[in-house]
Amino acid sequence: MVSEASGAEGRRARTVDVLVVGAGPAGLTAAAHLAVAGCGTVEVLEREPHAGGAPRHCHHGGFGTPWTTGPRYAARRLHAATDAGAAVRTSVTVTGLPAPRTVDVTGPDGLERITARALVLATGARERPRAARLVPGTRPAGIYTTGELQQAVHLYGQHIGRRAVVVGAEPVAYAALDTLRRAGVTVVAQLTDLDRPQVPPLRAADARLRHAVPLLTRTTVAEVLGRGRLTGVRLLHADGRTVQLPCDTLVFTGDFVPEPELARAAGLCLDRATRGPLVDPGFRTDVPGVFAVGNVLHAVETATTAAAEGRTAAAAVRRLLAHEGEPPADPGPRLLVAPPLRWITPGRLSHAKDATAATRFLVRSSVPLPVRSGAALTVTQDGRTLHTELLKGPLRTGNSFALYGHWLTVAEPEGGPVRLALEGLPGPRR
């Protein structure tokens, strides 16, 4: 299937059947399922020197099972893909998309222009750094995001510092606490602008009581201090109190955003709420033959969620390859959420037959809600209620809740947008 030709600017032009960009859990899983199904040449491009994605530097359990660590999980996903026959190439970067399913690639072997029958974008997400959060102050060394910290400690064994302040109280912040502890750094404080941690109570209590990390709620970093090296932070409480805390390390955690650079370059329709590509339950974007899976759609969900999406998307890619030449179906109705809900993904229904009662939509709220809050989720279309369900678990800002597609059979495929809203919210808190 691979044809060699010399293209413009010294680029080798090639074609493959399926090209996956990003060798994280979503991309590798999609590639594994496609290669196993005999979809011809399946190639995965990874810009990092190693495949595996973010789990490579998450040295904690909870990847599928409580005792499976990130690196182990990443290795399994990689071996599944390579064993199935997918080609996983590392240190290879997609630098542009001259046509919808054609990518320009730079790697140590030179420049290539690869055209695929199906393109799967699985470019993942990253945390927003200090600058994007507009935290004022100086620009000293010693400021990290969790991702950079984990790579520095787990992949390179670098020296970090002695006294750290951690910003955030979502699960990723607790992973940062573990990494700092392993690097021998004392965490002097953890802070969050919310009024409670966004993890299960046991996890929060463990950090606070067993590891003696004080959690300062309703607190933000007002100023970064120090020249050359960080010397401290000025903290601001919601009631106006400020305090200076000496530290040499500051870790900003959470506040994930998708890496949509390629999606933008491909001219895909983006969802303003998730800031990732807009997809249907088969993970098709609005450009025929281009799919998007994993945390580029939703920053961020677990590796197992991303892998499950890779599997679902693989089925849709197979259908596309089997029925190539047929005109693409019209896009289905949009799914829209009302505040305090932040987003839903997939964000659009489709006419394809891949949306079933088992289809899982992920919904994210911008405010936390306690267990048994009495709030109910309603799904309506053109004023008609399709579905109502009582929210059982607590809502946390760093996690989504799942909405299953039982109601899809009663939705009108030619109708207007499907709207989600929360009703019966508890009154405003003190």
Place this chain on the structure above:
Amino acid sequence: MRAPTAEGRVTRYGPLPGPAASDAPYEGLYDAPYEAPNHAPNHAPNHAPYDAPYEGPYDVAVVGAGVVGAAIARELARHPNLRVALVEASGDVGDGTSKANTAILHTGFDATPGTLEARLVREGHRLLNAYAAECGIPVEPVGALLVAWDADQLAALPGLAAKAARNGYDAARLVDADALYAREPHLGPGALGALAVPDESVICPFTTPLAYATQAVRAGVDLHLNSPVQNITRADGGHTLHTARGPLHARWLVNAAGLHADAVDRMLGRAAFTVTPRRGQLIVFDKPARDVVRHILLPVPTALGKGVLVAPTVFGNVLLGPTAEDLDDKSATHSTEQGLTALRAQGARILPALLEEEVTTVYAGLRAATEEDDYRIEARPEQHCVTVGGIRSTGLTASLALAAHVTGLLAEAGLDLGPRAELPPVRMPNLGERSPRPYQDAARIAEDPDYGRIVCHCERVTLGEIRDALASTVPPAGLDGLRRRTRARAGRCQGFHCGALLRDVLDGELSRQEGPRQEGPRQEESRQEGPRQEGTGHEEESRPW
């Protein structure tokens, strides 16, 4: 007298023992002496012990290796009989005001006619344009629009056009509102008209002083970094500069200390002016923002203040700023919440679409304002010195003209320059988006696969470029210097993806330059390669590049 072909030395001294950061508010907090930051310059190439004596005596010492000091050193380097030292307090070239400006190559259309600044900016614009083309310094001639948002500003535009003409610039044209919106479709509502200044350009502010310093050092100038001048005494027929590292002797002195020019002048027994730091905070927006602005959008200066500008950068980002805050602290290069909020409010009016894009970085610089609205350049032949003070935001543009002017003053004052030779040309690595970068160059990658290994993904910086920077004439001391030379870690993720890897490359490369080290075989690209297992992260053979 040195041999005309000898290359100068770059000395970068190790950190002083004991607590390094004198401005650390929490001294005594740590039970042991404060450790130098991970990337302190203590294992930089050519590093000397902190008490190593300077060579010399020199004919001329230039104090301050900002864009102006480096340009003067380069100009003096044309004279092979002169022994020149460039003395810098910080660990890098262009590390003060020069690294935190608006990166505009001005035409000087709005300078006060008849001033020295007006003349030097006009000449400097022409000289630097030519020099940039010769050295590969990125320049984009995007042109500027002075946008009038109210009747007063609109009424001021013809006067500004007339002033431009008095400054010898005739290409400025008035543009009505319709034509303005045709040129800048994303401009916020309410603009009434503009003055178009087609020759205003944007330039790389980091490559420029580096190019000067590189050329100067290659032509024999000694660059002494980490050498803050603490006092100056007169010695027979010259000066002794007492630095934190020891004395340095020079017959002539050029004071190009920027923010600290008044302090250096006082060491010379003069108090002609006071430098008041004027802080400018700037916000840099991510590359997609480049699509919403085509020109430099300048404010119309009025009695109420100067306002802020929106400008594309040669790197493909968009700048918003600067603020103008008169301070008395010459180290106050921090951003403030009020400053950022005010900038965003003004940006939202000028270009609403800009605010929807991600912020890549925020920085603040201090302009060296003095009591007068002009450069303060003064030669004192009896004292064997020239002071170059009050160089404000136009210093980058004027730098080459300033250097020629100062060299002329030195000669008039009695310094025998000797014969003049052409400098060997330099070619700087391209950081601009308008010309091809190494990752797009098939021939270069075929020669060295490291140019195909992108390590900083946001800015597409390859391992080959990192290696080149570390092996360059004026190498970086740490990650910040590396960023200014390569753009690595300057993008939207600010090191989320590449920070740890870059630190690893930097540490490996710098310690290799310190002494030979067993180097494991470089890992081949592998399709079967598994993710690294726990515990293997430190071993040489598992280096990821």
